[in-house]
Amino acid sequence: MKNQQLSLDLIEAQYNFKNSKNNKNSKSLLIIIGGIELTKKSNAIKKLSELMDPRYLKIKADLPNKIKSNSLIWSPYINDIPKRGEIVTFYGNWYTDLLASTLYENTKKSDYYFKEHLEKINIFENYLKNNNIDIVKVWFDLPWSSIKIRVSDLNLNRAFQRVPNHSWDNFPIEKWKTKDLYNKINFYRKQFTDDWYIIDSQNNKERNLAFANIVLSHLKNTAPPKNASLDYQPAALSPLLTQISKGDIERVQYKKMIKILEHKVAEALRFSSKNVVFAFEGMDAAGKGSSIKRLIKYLDPYEYSIHSISAPENFEKLRPYLWRFWNKHTVNGEINIFDRTWYGRVLVERIECLITEAEWQTAYEEINHYEKQLTETNTIVLKFWLAISKDEQLIRFEKRQKTPQKHFKITDDDWRNRDKWDAYLQAASDMFKYTNTEHAPWHIISNDNKLAARIEILQTILKSLQTEIVCK
């Protein structure tokens, strides 16, 4: 009877949760499972499935993934990060990956390795929490006395029973006969389980009920969105945006330089041992497309990918805003070029009031963290703002309208954005103030003079890549 009521409550909460997905502050629920061996935590998950509508409770169960130094710690989980209204259980997750990598892979410097990655996980989870994902973390626990009993039961079963088999056949029983591994796991897990639910798993029924009740409470009372932590102060307008240098270069000199630079950049990119991410931003008609064209001139399409970023699709909107970029970084592995980027969050989304003040103000730090994690996984992040004057934009808009095959490059949106020129200047200046980091600095390039700008961009790339080479 008690279970029937629980089931009823869970299903009701589950449907309310699911149906809220298009509401403004709707959430998704991510359930992270951890625990000591022999707690039979998998039973608790199956029981939850039975109590709920199993069709709307996704369970992703990965055996521990080895953490790779050149990919983001959450890479194996990207596609299963829940959409708003979804409930997903990660039976394997970044904690199980980290514990396994620490205990079984890394013998030297384990503690340092562990703490370093834990910090990354914290930052990542904070990002999720700030972006409409409620995270429930549950550790299934057993005292050593129970483990001892269960190990000896297992031993007995194995010796005397041939069939039926059970899923513990591959259980490394030898490792659990002494307390060493138990102590080690507890030593590490206690460094992260402060905000976890700890479930005593001695009694199967109590374990299952405790787990189901935790999930229920989160489905019913999802935490409100957090406020911005940033003490936002508008930046002074950057003079690099308001006083565009006209540059100065003669065509003859340009022609000589550009070809050599294009070749050198291609060579530097080709032989770089690091992945490179290019982020191009700027007003409409600032020359993003033609800058990218120069950059790839002597590269083979095998060597790069270009990502043209426009408004997110619906299935992307139901996820944290950085989500749609995570997968793109790993395509081709090497050189990823973004024509517009994740900075849309603090530019168009801010200016068009698609998000709240708290959201775009929080985004600066989130983006900084994100780019930091990219640079920590063997990636150089090169950010360019192409700056043009308002007059020059008008000249280019008019030229586009006069040239039939360039009509597509000029739309009503471009004119509307032009009306918001000052708002964009402010947003860009704020963006430079808050996201011009040491690990991923902004390069602001005056682009009223296209020739000079092209030279400058290529020179900047070359310099950045060469600095990296020297540093190694």
Place this chain on the structure above:
Amino acid sequence: MKNQQLSLDLIEAQYNFKNSKNNKNSKSLLIIIGGIELTKKSNAIKKLSELMDPRYLKIKADLPNKIKSNSLIWSPYINDIPKRGEIVTFYGNWYTDLLASTLYENTKKSDYYFKEHLEKINIFENYLKNNNIDIVKVWFDLPWSSIKIRVSDLNLNRAFQRVPNHSWDNFPIEKWKTKDLYNKINFYRKQFTDDWYIIDSQNNKERNLAFANIVLSHLKNTAPPKNASLDYQPAALSPLLTQISKGDIERVQYKKMIKILEHKVAEALRFSSKNVVFAFEGMDAAGKGSSIKRLIKYLDPYEYSIHSISAPENFEKLRPYLWRFWNKHTVNGEINIFDRTWYGRVLVERIECLITEAEWQTAYEEINHYEKQLTETNTIVLKFWLAISKDEQLIRFEKRQKTPQKHFKITDDDWRNRDKWDAYLQAASDMFKYTNTEHAPWHIISNDNKLAARIEILQTILKSLQTEIVCK
């Protein structure tokens, strides 16, 4: 001037194509690139990018992927299969994979290997073509006399010029000094290029124009959807659907048998060297969910994934209907359980008139081919239809309505589907007639008696897995 008009035409055609995406017979365009080395085909692609709006011309460039015996030949490309309205270029593709795998990996039995895979590619491409994807295949060619000249130029450049570098630095020049490789590539490619455009690449400008014009012609004149090749004749209603056996098993006997069977099935699945795909279909309340529950009872969540299939989302609808299943097979790699399946195409989609007659009639063969390709990549496909009588369904519906925590299992849709009982019987009978193949037979299980059905399902699984084990 000529280029300006071409550019204008391409852009216009591109926008029309893009904007048609929600039309009934809208298409996507997949451009497949192949060719001899040194044709500089990458220039032709870049030129096309310049002539069009590059933001809406995706280029996916993979270095050759080694073809794996346990994954579908199109696996590396799934995420980039174009949506309706999209244009995607596969600079690397299944042909380059096959050529590379044939030439560099497989020394013995190359010809057989090649032909076998080519056949798979044909079947797959036919599927795409029948599902709104126009495929343009372009082979960039050079006569041997030109290759000789280009190789010697390359040699000269390398010897005398230190900078600037070019992308041919890693070109295996030694292999191209004799005609062997050239002949070999031609020997193989001539077996598949009958329906390709062959572009002579001696003159760079002509090569680029020829390529752009081919793309233009396809954007303007997309082929009409094909008609069904099947000579459809309605099947006689299967007696297995109309005369449901009541089964006969005593509870005591059931209890004894079920536990042993659940264990044996878990064991057989755990130690199978093959991947297993379970497909569960049946009327509403036929017992799909509870059958799955028994199947996984003694498995750990690490060992399987359950996929509950409901109506496709919008981004899925814009792709061939099997697309959303391709990726799911590889999750967890081993045991994938589908609660409803790709057979929705010939059941609900047919009955609700969501597709044309030609579409569902074509689907039988398409699905057979698909399951064949699964079985050819180390996978067992186990298909179950759970059959209940109309009376039994009513009893179960009423029970669901009386039990509060089962309310969610009964919706208006279920009643509506019940009204179409006879149409579903016909569709199911047709499905058995046309998709009951040797490689993936249907198992029709009478499920009016739940206990007997559970036993039968587990016994069937066990038998299928054991047959496989014996066959090895």
